[in-house]
Amino acid sequence: MTARWLRFAAIAAASLALLSRPAAAQQILRDAETEAFMADMSAPLVQAAGMEPRNVQVLVINDPNINAFVAGGQYVWVHSGLIAAADNVNQVQGVVAHELGHIEGGHVIRYGEGMKEATGITLLSLVLGAAAIAAGGAEAGMGILGMGQQAAMGKFLAFSRAQESSADLAGARYLSKAGVSGKGSLEFFKKLQNQEYRLAIPQDDSYGRTHPLSGERINVLREVYTVDPAWDKPMDPKLEARFERIKAKLVGFVSEPSQTLLKYPESDQSLPAHYARAYAWHKSAYPDKALAEVDALLAAAPHDPYFLELKGQVLLESGKPADAIPPLREAVQLTNQPLIATLLGHALIATENDANFAEAEKVLRNAIARDRENPFAWYQLGVVYEHRGDLPRAALATAERYSMMGEDQMALRSADAAMQGLKPGTVDYLRAQDIAMVSRAAVEQKRKKR
CATH class of the missing domain: 1.20.58 (Methane Monooxygenase Hydroxylase; Chain G, domain 1)
Incomplete structure (x- = not known):
């Protein structure tokens, strides 16, 4: 994970999802655990800057360079390379504090x-x-x-x-x-x-x-x-432990598997190492080895929602959606995280079992209510609507998705199609009308530029 014009990359359903922002030509890494950590880590700094934590987001971009920046709004963008280069959470806090200075200073x-x-x-x-x-x-x-x-x-x-x-x-x-x-x-x-x-x-x-x-x-x-009272204050050990997990997770996701396995060899039996290797093996298409690493994580923390999420992800993307549902259900119950709920909705749909579609609609609608800017969630909800024959709402979900991706022409067509079947004056009709109006203006502007 805010103004995100996002589309999922090859691993569209991954809990650690890679998304692209065409306007900035950047790829955003959206992950429930990472976003929760960034919010908790930065909250005291945001408050110290006189801002409201819920209005400030610290998001990670898939870029190996050591960098962070602000580009409008109350968003801090941190490169994955910076997190990989940081030795501890305190170093990342220093960078985020600097970027908040740019926001406060306008x-x-x-x-x-x-x-x-x-x-x-x-x-x-x-x-x-x-x-x-x-x-x-x-x-x-x-x-x-x-x-x-x-x-x-x-x-x-x-x-x-x-x-x-x-x-x-x-x-x-x-x-x-x-x-x-x-x-x-x-x-x-x-x-x-x-x-x-x-x-x-x-x-x-x-x-x-x-x-x-x-x-x-x-x-x-x-x-x-050096004269500040906090100079010798130690780091919060719980926050540092979470940072080590996030760092290992990002390394496992963005790095070549061979590099990950060098950095986190089999001899390293720490939780971060298991985490990194699970992603490395999953990327290498060795689901059994990936699941073995996840099971080692769950043996240490059986009800950790993010370990459960990872198990569900590996099972789902290994062609076992029915087996992925129980761990994902528990992860959603423990966190109520919309990104994990989207993964659960995907698993329910992927079973192709009609009995699961009602639950899929429920969890996806709840996910979108808390995070409307997730194009993959809209895609999955569109699949549910189409499955039950509600083509106007399937078209509206598609319009939402294309609008976030910056595909204005496709968003316009889908919104127009939705309005053909929706009752005028309803909330859904008005939403389709809004998307059509904005998309049409964007299409006309592009046409004039050409």
């Missing part, structure tokens, strides 16, 4: 201010340069143009560095207020500094960069963090 909105100033310098240099050229001073005119572009870029880069420094200090303030140590923040900046060394980035001057050099940031923040 830096995405103010980005236009920096661009405006830089553009003003560029336009002025164009006017002066053109005047010089017209007066016969071609060489002088070209010099003015070149200096103007350089000055504009320098102005914008300085603006960007100022925003980054502001977010650093804001993040330090949130960590302090939340009673979270800044050690992880400094440790992570040191990781970035080592990366800069490997890339042979000069360490004497940050001019010409969008971010201050990591060494500069470390020197400033060290003075702030």
Whole structure:
């Protein structure tokens, strides 16, 4: 897992699902356990920043680079590569605190201010340069143009560095207020500094960069963090244990199985290692080995909802949907998580047993009520409607799905088809009408651009 234009990738029904966001050309990893962990980990920081935790989401993107960013709204996007590179939960908290500083500072909105100033310098240099050229001073005119572009870029880069420094200090303030140590923040900046060394980035001057050099940031923040009362406060052991699980899970899902098995060899009998290997074996199409790892997890924690979810996923995607239903039912009962409920709905439908379709509709409708922005849930609900002969609502579910995926033409066709069979004035009819109106406007806009 918010504004998500999502579509499921090859492993569409996976509990750890890979989704694409066409607008940002990014792939979002949606997973019930990961999203719950990110929410709990960041909640004290969000509150310290004066924001409401339920309105802020920290989501993971499938990208091996060490990065995190904000891009509008109250959403923090963290790359899977950053989680894999982090040594502990405190380091991730430091990064999230920094990104919250960008949100509180309105830096995405103010980005236009920096661009405006830089553009003003560029336009002025164009006017002066053109005047010089017209007066016969071609060489002088070209010099003015070149200096103007350089000055504009320098102005914008300085603006960007100022925003980054502001977010650093804001993040330090949130960590302090939340009673979270800044050690992880400094440790992570040191990781970035080592990366800069490997890339042979000069360490004497940050001019010409969008971010201050990591060494500069470390020197400033060290003075702030080391005198803070929370500096020597230990990490929450339960939160750290959850982080180790999440990290192993992500590594198992996004990495090549051979790499996962090197990082988490059979000799490692810890819960995170079993977790990572379960995904590695499942990706390699060895369901028996994957289930053996899951059973080891359940032997240690028989009613852990996320271990039950994984068992259901492996069974479902190994062609045993009926066997997947009991563990998934229990996982839904324990968590009420819409992503897990969607997986249960898929398993019920995949049995092709008519007796299971009523339950599938119930769990899918409940899942969508709590998370409307899950295209795969809409797809499954459409299958249920079509199975019972309710073609207008099947078309409406399809319209919802295509609308989230950014497929405006298909969303429009499906919404129009839904309205043909729905009673005017009903909630479903009005929803189909809304999708049709928005999709039609988007289609017309694309047509004008072409």
